[in-house]
Amino acid sequence: MNANPALLVVDDEQVVRDSLSKWFREDGFVVGTAANAAEALQQLQGRKWDILLLDIKMPGMDGMELQQRIKEIDSGATIIFITAHATVDTAVKALKEGAFDYVTKPVDPDYLSHLVTNALKQRNLANENLKLKEQITEFSKADDIVGDSAQMQKVYELIQTVAKTDTTVMIRGESGTGKELIARAIHSNSSRRYFPIVAVNCGAMAEGVLESELFGHERGAFTGAQYRRKGKLELSDGGTLFLDEIGNIDMKTQMDLLRVIETKQFARVGGNDIIRVDFRVICATNKDLEKAVAEGTFREDLYYRLNVFSVFIPPLRERKGDIPVLANYFVQKYNRAMGKQITSISPEAMDTIVRYNWPGNVRELENAIERAMVVGKPPAIKPEDLPYQLTEKNHVLPAGSLAGMEKAHIASVLDQNRWNISRSAEILQIDRVTLYNKIEKYGLKKPNAG
Amino acid sequence: MASAINILNASTLEDERLEGISQAVGQVFGLRTSVTPAQLNLDRAFDASRGQYNSTALLAQLLQASGGMDEKRIAVVSVDLFIPVLTFVFGEAQLNGIAAVVSFHRLANPFYGMAPDDSSTWKRLEKEIVHELGHTFGLYHCHQFECVMRSSTYVEEIDLKLGSLCTDCQRKLAGIR
Numbered sequence: 373m374n375a376n377p378a379l380l381v382v383d384d385e386q387v388v389r390d391s392l393s394k395w396f397r398e399d400g401f402v403v404g405t406a407a408n409a410a411e412a413l414q415q416l417q418g419r420k421w422d423i424l425l426l427d428i429k430m431p432g433m434d435g436m437e438l439q440q441r442i443k444e445i446d447s448g449a450t451i452i453f454i455t456a457h458a459t460v461d462t463a464v465k466a467l468k469e470g471a472f473d474y475v476t477k478p479v480d481p482d483y484l485s486h487l488v489t490n491a492l493k494q495r496n497l498a499n500e501n502l503k504l505k506e507q508i509t510e511f512s513k514a515d516d517i518v519g520d521s522a523q524m525q526k527v528y529e530l531i532q533t534v535a536k537t538d539t540t541v542m543i544r545g546e547s548g549t550g551k552e553l554i555a556r557a558i559h560s561n562s563s564r565r566y567f568p569i570v571a572v573n574c575g576a577m578a579e580g581v582l583e584s585e586l587f588g589h590e591r592g593a594f595t596g597a598q599y600r601r602k603g604k605l606e607l608s609d610g611g612t613l614f615l616d617e618i619g620n621i622d623m624k625t626q627m628d629l630l631r632v633i634e635t636k637q638f639a640r641v642g643g644n645d646i647i648r649v650d651f652r653v654i655c656a657t658n659k660d661l662e663k664a665v666a667e668g669t670f671r672e673d674l675y676y677r678l679n680v681f682s683v684f685i686p687p688l689r690e691r692k693g694d695i696p697v698l699a700n701y702f703v704q705k706y707n708r709a710m711g712k713q714i715t716s717i718s719p720e721a722m723d724t725i726v727r728y729n730w731p732g733n734v735r736e737l738e739n740a741i742e743r744a745m746v747v748g749k750p751p752a753i754k755p756e757d758l759p760y761q762l763t764e765k766n767h768v769l770p771a772g773s774l775a776g777m778e779k780a781h782i783a784s785v786l787d788q789n790r791w792n793i794s795r796s797a798e799i800l801q802i803d804r805v806t807l808y809n810k811i812e813k814y815g816l817k818k819p820n821a822g
Numbered sequence: 823m824a825s826a827i828n829i830l831n832a833s834t835l836e837d838e839r840l841e842g843i844s845q846a847v848g849q850v851f852g853l854r855t856s857v858t859p860a861q862l863n864l865d866r867a868f869d870a871s872r873g874q875y876n877s878t879a880l881l882a883q884l885l886q887a888s889g890g891m892d893e894k895r896i897a898v899v900s901v902d903l904f905i906p907v908l909t910f911v912f913g914e915a916q917l918n919g920i921a922a923v924v925s926f927h928r929l930a931n932p933f934y935g936m937a938p939d940d941s942s943t944w945k946r947l948e949k950e951i952v953h954e955l956g957h958t959f960g961l962y963h964c965h966q967f968e969c970v971m972r973s974s975t976y977v978e979e980i981d982l983k984l985g986s987l988c989t990d991c992q993r994k995l996a997g998i999r
Contacts (some may be wrong), residue, residue, distance in 0.1 A: 388906055390878070391907050392907050397917055398917060398957055398962060398963055454907065477907050478904065479907060480908070481910065481911065482975035482976055485975050
């Protein structure tokens, strides 16, 4: 119970107002009184009341109409009717319109005491629930999505647009671009955010396992099914089902999935009971689904059912501007986790990071920074702390200049031909002397040549 | 500031019966406590439609009766009390005032169809007198389980609490006085 809960007594009889206010003041309530609806509405402007005790029959606006007005001002107001003129109709009407309870005068003191205590408990729980929801909203902000580039700004806009709807979303992008993060961002910005988001990696499971994982199974459905188990579909009831690597599921599961997405009902493996579920589908793939449809390995009807709203996450190499932002973000993240006082990246190391191709996208970048944080020393990450492949010349992108591109190409051809100068010069369509000159100019060295 | 407590006997009980209770009450509040006959007109508080006596009307009579403002007065009656919105009350007090009224009508076992047990009845009456007087000193209902200022809406609850104030209420009382 709050320290000083506030209670407003609205009754046209002075004696009722006096006795109720006295009764509740002794209980430590802040008590206000109003002789009619107009006075009550005036009192509501002044402060928030935890409980309102209303009479039904009052001159002018009656208690029923007053309840409606109060709900317009404070939809969460807790109203208890106390009336001498009880009828079943008025009681039903009062409760239907949101009253907490309805009692007749005179009321048993024990009953009134418990009624108000319960009403306060319920109000406190509702307030607590509201606060917890606010905290969930705060915690569920997908702050791991980092990027200032125009491409990512477009992605953020799409997330905001689609999150408010219940539309099925298909997230496309290379491996490691953060498709699951985008799915979680859509979920946490949707009205389903207080329910779970259940992720299923469709690519990681064999045919029968995926079916059991999605639909659950009854006891004895197959060898080893010793207990009834709920599937991911059931667990996502009210929330979001995130199907990762959707392009990898087999034809039979595709058919089952299509049916459940369309009907929102299914039966567990080995069971007959129909289970109804309410979920939103977000799926992700790095595969060319259109090609899979054309080749007949992915059902066309499921493709159209899933590909209602598409979000494409560009690979990291196409948004170079995001790399320093992401790298610094991961440094801060792992610095907090490891407490190593490494707070920055040296300019040389950052140059290497930016020039790298990042075929594994953000995931690879995060792993590289995590590794560098492990091996590095304060205060900054240096080039030698970075994984080997970043400093390997054949993975380093040309800096953008013609000379840079030439250096990278020559190094690549030499590597492919095991530093056979004649063969490399032939492929490069230059003479051997020119090739030697360029090797010297660019400081290229044969592996294991010292 | 109150310097004495006067228990006004408007009941069918002998004054001597209340003398024992008055000593215990006096100890709780640390004040001289006496028992005197009450000059209350119970008929004026009677509500024929309910067959009960309006405790607020009795309080009004107590306030009109002569007596100093430095004296807390509590009337003990044997009739069934009510306030208009409730089916009954064990007693009523003027919060932070000087007057209170308490009834032992519903404190005795026979009211509930049980065998008489006088010692329980007097103990309950003592607790209710202390409780209502506590209100006149400005004390609110207490959430401590055994404190006499805990709200009681049925006799079993009165039996569960002690006849004394908890340390919190004692501190509040000291602050008020």
